[in-house]
Amino acid sequence: MSAAAQAKRLRGDDLEVVVLDRGRHTSYSACGIPYWVGGEVDGPDALVARSPEEHRRRGLDLRLRTEAVGLDLAAGVVHARDLDAGTDLRFGYDHLLHATGAVPVRPPVPGIDAAGVFGVQVLDDGQAVIDHLAGLPDGARGVVVGAGYIGVEMAEALVRHGLRVTVVDKAPEPMTTLDPDMGAMVHREMECLGIDVRTGTGLLGVETGADGAVRAVVTEDGTLPADVVVLGLGVRPATGLAREAGLPLGDAGGVRTDLRMAVPGHEGVWAAGDCVEVFDRVSQSWLHVPLGTHANKQGRVAGTNLGGGYATFPGVVRTAISKVCGLEIGRTGLTERDARAAGFRYVVGRIESTTTAGYMPAARSLHVKVLAEVGSGRLLGAQVVGFEGSAKRIDVFATALWNRMTVDEMTGMDLSYAPPFSPVWDAVLIAARKTADLLQPPGGG
Amino acid sequence: MSAAAQAKRLRGDDLEVVVLDRGRHTSYSACGIPYWVGGEVDGPDALVARSPEEHRRRGLDLRLRTEAVGLDLAAGVVHARDLDAGTDLRFGYDHLLHATGAVPVRPPVPGIDAAGVFGVQVLDDGQAVIDHLAGLPDGARGVVVGAGYIGVEMAEALVRHGLRVTVVDKAPEPMTTLDPDMGAMVHREMECLGIDVRTGTGLLGVETGADGAVRAVVTEDGTLPADVVVLGLGVRPATGLAREAGLPLGDAGGVRTDLRMAVPGHEGVWAAGDCVEVFDRVSQSWLHVPLGTHANKQGRVAGTNLGGGYATFPGVVRTAISKVCGLEIGRTGLTERDARAAGFRYVVGRIESTTTAGYMPAARSLHVKVLAEVGSGRLLGAQVVGFEGSAKRIDVFATALWNRMTVDEMTGMDLSYAPPFSPVWDAVLIAARKTADLLQPPGGG
Numbered sequence: 054m055s056a057a058a059q060a061k062r063l064r065g066d067d068l069e070v071v072v073l074d075r076g077r078h079t080s081y082s083a084c085g086i087p088y089w090v091g092g093e094v095d096g097p098d099a100l101v102a103r104s105p106e107e108h109r110r111r112g113l114d115l116r117l118r119t120e121a122v123g124l125d126l127a128a129g130v131v132h133a134r135d136l137d138a139g140t141d142l143r144f145g146y147d148h149l150l151h152a153t154g155a156v157p158v159r160p161p162v163p164g165i166d167a168a169g170v171f172g173v174q175v176l177d178d179g180q181a182v183i184d185h186l187a188g189l190p191d192g193a194r195g196v197v198v199g200a201g202y203i204g205v206e207m208a209e210a211l212v213r214h215g216l217r218v219t220v221v222d223k224a225p226e227p228m229t230t231l232d233p234d235m236g237a238m239v240h241r242e243m244e245c246l247g248i249d250v251r252t253g254t255g256l257l258g259v260e261t262g263a264d265g266a267v268r269a270v271v272t273e274d275g276t277l278p279a280d281v282v283v284l285g286l287g288v289r290p291a292t293g294l295a296r297e298a299g300l301p302l303g304d305a306g307g308v309r310t311d312l313r314m315a316v317p318g319h320e321g322v323w324a325a326g327d328c329v330e331v332f333d334r335v336s337q338s339w340l341h342v343p344l345g346t347h348a349n350k351q352g353r354v355a356g357t358n359l360g361g362g363y364a365t366f367p368g369v370v371r372t373a374i375s376k377v378c379g380l381e382i383g384r385t386g387l388t389e390r391d392a393r394a395a396g397f398r399y400v401v402g403r404i405e406s407t408t409t410a411g412y413m414p415a416a417r418s419l420h421v422k423v424l425a426e427v428g429s430g431r432l433l434g435a436q437v438v439g440f441e442g443s444a445k446r447i448d449v450f451a452t453a454l455w456n457r458m459t460v461d462e463m464t465g466m467d468l469s470y471a472p473p474f475s476p477v478w479d480a481v482l483i484a485a486r487k488t489a490d491l492l493q494p495p496g497g498g
Numbered sequence: 499m500s501a502a503a504q505a506k507r508l509r510g511d512d513l514e515v516v517v518l519d520r521g522r523h524t525s526y527s528a529c530g531i532p533y534w535v536g537g538e539v540d541g542p543d544a545l546v547a548r549s550p551e552e553h554r555r556r557g558l559d560l561r562l563r564t565e566a567v568g569l570d571l572a573a574g575v576v577h578a579r580d581l582d583a584g585t586d587l588r589f590g591y592d593h594l595l596h597a598t599g600a601v602p603v604r605p606p607v608p609g610i611d612a613a614g615v616f617g618v619q620v621l622d623d624g625q626a627v628i629d630h631l632a633g634l635p636d637g638a639r640g641v642v643v644g645a646g647y648i649g650v651e652m653a654e655a656l657v658r659h660g661l662r663v664t665v666v667d668k669a670p671e672p673m674t675t676l677d678p679d680m681g682a683m684v685h686r687e688m689e690c691l692g693i694d695v696r697t698g699t700g701l702l703g704v705e706t707g708a709d710g711a712v713r714a715v716v717t718e719d720g721t722l723p724a725d726v727v728v729l730g731l732g733v734r735p736a737t738g739l740a741r742e743a744g745l746p747l748g749d750a751g752g753v754r755t756d757l758r759m760a761v762p763g764h765e766g767v768w769a770a771g772d773c774v775e776v777f778d779r780v781s782q783s784w785l786h787v788p789l790g791t792h793a794n795k796q797g798r799v800a801g802t803n804l805g806g807g808y809a810t811f812p813g814v815v816r817t818a819i820s821k822v823c824g825l826e827i828g829r830t831g832l833t834e835r836d837a838r839a840a841g842f843r844y845v846v847g848r849i850e851s852t853t854t855a856g857y858m859p860a861a862r863s864l865h866v867k868v869l870a871e872v873g874s875g876r877l878l879g880a881q882v883v884g885f886e887g888s889a890k891r892i893d894v895f896a897t898a899l900w901n902r903m904t905v906d907e908m909t910g911m912d913l914s915y916a917p918p919f920s921p922v923w924d925a926v927l928i929a930a931r932k933t934a935d936l937l938q939p940p941g942g943g
Binding site (some may be wrong): 088 | 898918919
C-alpha cells in the first residue's frame with residue numbers, strides 16, 4: 054500500500070493503480086497484534102493506519118479478497134481469483150509490484166494444523182486467538198513455540214490474559230537475534246513474569262482431543278498440556294508466484310531486487326516488503342529481514358520509481374528492538390555468531406551502566422555489548438538489554454554503524470547528558486570506550 | 499579530577515599529582531543540584547561520584563580549601579592560599595593543568611548580593627538554598643532570573659517545595675538554546691506547572707528588607723515579591739588567573755587549547771573543563787559550552803596526554819538535553835539563529851509525531867524541527883520537544899551531524915522500530931524526510 058499510495062501521489066490520474074489482496078484489511082500494523090491480544094490496545098481498528106475506504110478515496114482501485122494466482126510476465130498479465138465470488142479475473146499491467154509478504158513457518162509435525170494452534174501474522178489471526186482465549190476456563194495453559202520477537206511478545210500477552218504460559222525453543226537462550234549471554238537476561242526476565250522457559254527443546258508434535266482441538270504439545274522435554282498454542286517460529290518469504298514466474302530468488306529465499314527495488318532482468322517488475330531480500334551493509338551479504346520498517350521504506354522507494362521518480366533503498370544494518378515485561382532489548386549490526394559467519398576478527402566490550410545518572414530515583418540498569426573489528430577498530434555491532442529507557446540507545450549505534458565509525462571515534466561523540474537521561478558518560482560512550490581500550494590501551498600512542 | 503585520575507592511572511608512582519581546589523568536595527555532579535533542591539535526590543553525598551578520600555587512596559595529593567592565586571609560568575610555580583590556615587603556599591610543577599571552571603553570571607544591579615539571592619553552581623550553593631527554603635513560611639514566593647537549563651530546573655525544584663514561582667527572562671521565550679517556536683512549548687509546560695513566566699522582561703534590581711534579606715525583585719514588568727531568588731543567567735569561564743599569566747583567551751572568553759588540550763605557546767600547560775572554549779564542528783567556530791560531559795571528556799584527554807599518552811578532543815556539535823516537568827527538550831547543532839550567524843542558507847522541516855506507535859496507550863506527542871543546508875542537503879541541527887521518551891532521540895541527530903550526513907541519507911537509516919518504541923517511521927526519519935522533501939520534491943529525479 055505504501056508503494057501504491059506513493060506512485061499515485063506522484064502521478065495522479067496519469068496512473069491507474071490496481072491493488073490485489075486476499076485479505077480484508079489494508080495498511081495495518083501486524084507488529085501491534087500481540088498488544089491487541091494482550092489487551093493493551095483496542096483492536097482491530099486501532100491497528101489500521103489507513104482503511105480500504107481511505108485508500109479508495111485517494112484513487113486506488115483496491116480489490117480485497119482477491120488473490121493473485123499466477124503471473125504471466127511475457128503477456129503482462131496477473132491472473133487472480135475473487136475469493137468470495139469464486140470467479141477468475143485477469144489484470145493487464147505496465148508495471149507490476151510483487152509485494153506478497155511472508156508466511157509464518159509451520160513445522161511439519163503431527164497435529165500442527167489442529168484447532169487452537171495459531172500463527173500470528175494478519176489481523177484475522179489476532180481475532181482468532183482472542184476468540185479462542187475467550188472460550189478458555191480459568192487456569193488455562195498456553196504454549197508458545199519459538200522465543201523470538203513474536204513468541205516472547207505473545208507469551209507476555211497470554212500471561213496478561215491470566216494463562217499459565219510455557220515457551221519452548223530449540224536454541225540455548227531466547228531471542229537468538231542476540232548473543233546467548235544477552236539472551237540469558239531475557240530468559241531471566243521471562244521467568245520473573247512467571248513464564249516457564251524451556252530452551253534447548255525441540256517441538257515434536259501437537260496432541261489433540263476427541264474434539265480435534267489441541268490438548269498438549271509434545272516436546273523433546275516431555276508433554277506440555279496446552280489449551281492454546283502460538284507459533285512464533287518466524288516467517289519465510291512468500292515466493293510461490295515469483296518462483297513459478299521465474300523471478301530471481303536469493304540464497305535467503307527472497308526475491309532479489311536492485312537498489313531501486315526493480316527486479317533485475319524483468320523490465321517493469323518491482324518487488325518490496327517481506328518477500329524480498331535486503332542487503333546488509335555490515336556483512337555485505339543478502340538476508341531476509343522481515344520488518345515493517347524496511348517494508349515501508351521499500352514500498353515508498355518502489356512507488357517513487359514506479360511513479361517515474363528516483364529513489365533507492367540503501368540496505369540495512371539489522372537494527373531491531375523489542376520488549377518483554379519491563380526489559381527492553383535492542384540490537385544492531387552483527388552478533389558474535391554473525392561476525393564469525395562473515396569472517397570478521399573482533400573484540401567484545403561489555404559494560405553495565407544506568408539509564409539516568411546513578412543517583413536519580415528513576416535510574417535503571419542496562420547492559421551493553423559492543424563488537425569492533427580488530428585492526429580497523431570499526432564498530433561491527435551492538436546489543437542493549439536493560440530496563441525502561443534503555444533500548445532506543447541502539448539507534449545511536451545504528452547511526453554510527455551506518456557511517457562506518459570506529460569505536461574510538463565514537464568515544465568522542467557529543468551525546469546528550471542531563472541527570473534524568475544518562476550518566477555524564479552515556480552508556481553508549483562507556484561501551485565504545487571499553488571496546489576501544491581492548492583494541493589499544495589508553496596512552497598507548 | 500578526571501585529568502588527575504587519568505594521568506595517575508597511566509603513570510603511577512612515576513608522576514606526583516597535586517590537586518588544588520578552593521572548595522570542600524571533589525567529583526560531584528553540579529547538574530544534580532536542582533534535583534537535590536527539589537527533593538528528588540538525597541544530597542549532597544549522593545551527588546559525589548568520588549570523595550576526597552577515594553581520590554587520595556588512588557595516590558592523588560589533594561589540597562582542598564586551597565585556592566590558586568597566581569601562576570608563574572616562567573618559573574613553573576603556582577602560588578596558592580590555604581583558606582582555612584590563612585597561609586601562602588607555592589607548588590612547583592613540570593605540567594600544569596588549568597581547570598578553574600566557570601563562575602555564575604551576576605548582573606551588576608542593586609541588591610544582587612542580598613541574603614536570599616543564590617547562584618547554583620557548587621554543592622555548598624545547593625545546601626544554602628535548601629537551608630534558606632527550610633526557614634520560609636507556607637505560601638512563600640520564589641523568583642528565578644533566567645529561563646535556561648538551570649533556571650527552568652530550579653523553578654521546578656521550587657514548585658516541588660510548595661513555593662509560588664515566577665521566572666523572569668529577557669528573551670521572548672524560555673530556553674534560548676532552542677528557537678522561539680520550540681521554546682514556546684516549554685513556556686506552556688512551565689505555565690501548566692503553575693509557574694508565572696515573564697519573558698521579554700529584564701531584571702532591574704533586588705529589594706531588601708530591614709534585615710538585609712531579599713524582599714522583592716524589580717523587573718521591567720513591575721516588582722515581584724520574593725522570599726528567595728535564584729540566578730540562572732548562565733556562567734562565564736573563570737579566567738582571572740589565565741589572563742594575568744598571559745594564557746591565550748578566545749573571543750568567547752575561554753582559554754584556547756589545541757586538540758590535545760594543550761595551551762598553544764606554553765609548553766607543559768594544559769587546560770580543560772568549563773574554563774576553555776570548544777570547537778563547534780558544525781559552525782566551525784569556537785564557543786563556550788560549559789557542560790559536564792565535555793569537561794569530563796576533556797579531562798580524560800588532558801590527563802592522557804599529560805601522562806605521556808595520546809588523545810584528542812574532537813570538538814562538539816552543541817548537543818544538550820533537559821526536562822521541565824513531563825516535557826523533554828533536546829537540541830543539537832545549529833538553531834535558526836545559529837545558522838544565520840554562521841552564514842548558512844537553510845530549510846526548516848517541522849513535524850509532530852508520537853513516542854510510540856500511535857495506537858499504544860503510552861503514545862505521547864513529540865515535535866521535531868530540523869535544519870538542513872540548501873545545496874548540500876547536509877543536516878545542520880535538530881530540536882526535539884516532547885513528552886516521556888522523546889528527547890534522547892537527539893543523540894541520533896547528533897551522531898548524524900557528527901558524520902556530516904545529509905537529511906536525504908538520513909531517511910534511509912535503519913533505526914529501530916517496535917510499537918512500544920516508535921511508529922514504523924521513527925520521528926527522526928519523518929523529520930529528515932520532511933526536510934529532504936523541501937530541498938527536492940520526491941520523484942524530482
